[in-house]
Amino acid sequence: MADLPSIEHRMATLLNLVAEETRPCKGCGIQVAGVLHRNGKLAPYTLDGMNHFINCPKAEQFRNKKAAAHAGAND
Numbered sequence: 144m145a146d147l148p149s150i151e152h153r154m155a156t157l158l159n160l161v162a163e164e165t166r167p168c169k170g171c172g173i174q175v176a177g178v179l180h181r182n183g184k185l186a187p188y189t190l191d192g193m194n195h196f197i198n199c200p201k202a203e204q205f206r207n208k209k210a211a212a213h214a215g216a217n218d
Contacts, residue, residue: 155190162188170201 148156159165162176163185175195177185187195196202 151191154192158188158190158192168195168199168201170204171199173199 158176161178163179164177168175175187178188180186189195
């Protein structure tokens with residue numbers, strides 16, 4: 144039986160195949176893969192397969208910007 148690559152390596156390879164783009168997160172700098180969802184929006188995933196909105200230490204910073212921009216548009 145041949146040695147298989149680690150699950151982390153396999154997940155990173157899969158994400159690189161389906162990602163529209165890979166780049167560092169603008170908040171924390173970790174490498175993320177932008178995966179296009181059915182709704183047409185890109186969602187950031189870390190190379191271990193976790194949705195980066197869940198584990199980014201700066202996620203709240205981005206939520207606040209979007210909420211503030213949305214609230215300003217409704218005024």
